[in-house]
Amino acid sequence: MTSHALIRPAWTPATIALMVGGFMLYWPLGLAVLAYIIWGDRLEAFRTDVNRSTDRFFCGMRRAGWGRGRAAPFTMDRTGNVAFDDWREAELRRLDEERRRLDESRAEFEAYARELRRAKDQEEFDRFMANRRKPDNNGPIVEG
Template structure:
């Protein structure tokens, strides 16, 4: 049991040209071709994935964008500036803008309902006109059922 705890991570399927990996690749192409391509990529470059992941993680840690994303992750999306008056003003303005957006969303929903009713009325009028013309064209007699 002690040996299990001290071993490093290992994959059940190694990234190499073995019968198992070839079979999985073929099965992947048969089932859904992107799975086959993913398996092929794993066979070719699977031993490098851990290093590539580590390199990408190191680059992200040193990136100037990381700080910007971290600042935007708080609840308001903006970091406090330290100036209480400005922060209070900004919060009040953001609240006002959110209320304005809610009003606009409500107006948009009302307008969508109006357009839906307008289309329904137009469709009903066109259907009534069709039925009236149909009755005139057949001489008042109903056509035989199909």
């Protein structure tokens, strides 16, 4: 996934300038920009995990009848039409199962994409190490 935004979690001239300016204005601001540069790529996954957890929590609360009064928490969603209520409950279960499958597929894809990035990084590092070990025309390899 390539990002072309001006302010992104990477060592770009804009983020470096923001970091330096932040340290000059107020040191916690510069520290925050530094943290964003270093760990900003993890924010999207963190936000997704938090959203998914809160959605599950509030969905469970809604199903239990919270937030609608306490008179009859288990019968509030009933319409009086048994056939419709049964159909609706079956559809909600089906949708929950579909959401679970979609979440699993998304998690599998995210793991696959992370593995691809790791493999690309490993390939670039191996190429760097191979180029570094090549002898130059001026003399023998000096390591250390």
